Amino acid sequence: xxxxxxxxxxxxxxxVVSISLLFMAVWYMRSPFGSYWINAGDAWVDGAVLTSVENxxxxxxxxxxxxxxxxVAYTIDTVSFTPERGYAYVYTHWPSGYEWTAFALDYIGxxxxxxxxxxxxxxxxxxxxxxxxxxxxxxDYKVGAYFFGISVISYWFLNWSTTIGYWLPYLTLLSxxxxxxxxxxxx
Numbered sequence: 001x002x003x004x005x006x007x008x009x010x011x012x013x014x015x016v017v018s019i020s021l022l023f024m025a026v027w028y029m030r031s032p033f034g035s036y037w038i039n040a041g042d043a044w045v046d047g048a049v050l051t052s053v054e055n056x057x058x059x060x061x062x063x064x065x066x067x068x069x070x071x072v073a074y075t076i077d078t079v080s081f082t083p084e085r086g087y088a089y090v091y092t093h094w095p096s097g098y099e100w101t102a103f104a105l106d107y108i109g110x111x112x113x114x115x116x117x118x119x120x121x122x123x124x125x126x127x128x129x130x131x132x133x134x135x136x137x138x139x140d141y142k143v144g145a146y147f148f149g150i151s152v153i154s155y156w157f158l159n160w161s162t163t164i165g166y167w168l169p170y171l172t173l174l175s176x177x178x179x180x181x182x183x184x185x186x187x
Contacts, residue, residue: 013145020149027158045165048091050113052099053106055088061103064090068099098165117162123169124161128152130176134183 052068055061059069063076073079073088080089101123105116128151136144151157160168 010141010145013142016142016145016149020152024152024158027153042163042166046113046163047165049099049102049165052091053102056103057106066096066100067092068096097170098167102164113164116164120164120169121162123173124157125152127169127172127174127176128157130180131172134179137184 048070049068051072052070055069055073058074059076059079061068064079067090069079069088070091071088078088098120101119102116105111105119110116110119128148131151132144132148134144135147156168160166161172163169
């Protein structure tokens with residue numbers, strides 16, 4: 001059995017992961033975290049999530065059965081269930097998991113866009129790490145390192161992993177956790 005803690009035996013894999021993380025860090029440092037027009041993700045959806053959080057603070061999301069309110073609404077009477085009848089409406093098209101995360105962060109006092117994006121990056125990386133563990137277990141640890149390295153420097157991951165109002169962080173996290181729980185022995 002190969003010793004995975006031997007520095008020489010997995011130097012190449014560590015180098016791939018380190019260089020990938022460096023490229024990813026440079027990408028994120030280059031992006032203006034404090035701006036709504038960040039060069040990643042979907043600024044319109046992010047703005048809708050932040051507006052939903054503000055509406056929840058004004059109205060309370062119990063009034064809409066925990067669905068997010070898109071658009072600016074000051075009371076429940078200004079919310080319509082179809083966008084054609086008014087500017088603010090209850091959004092029922094996609095699961096609102098990212099709104100729930102944004103609500104929870106707002107509830108504990110995390111209000112800045114940068115902090116929200118860092119949480120989403122953490123969720124994305126957590127899922128990717130789970131996928132990497134599965135790749136490493138079922139092939140070779142170098143294949144896991146290559147998978148992680150290629151994934152974190154991919155355009156797909158770099159652009160969408162910090163978006164607070166989109167599906168990628170949740171898809172990566174939930175699929176990573178599920179595949180880890182299903183395929184890693186002893187789980």
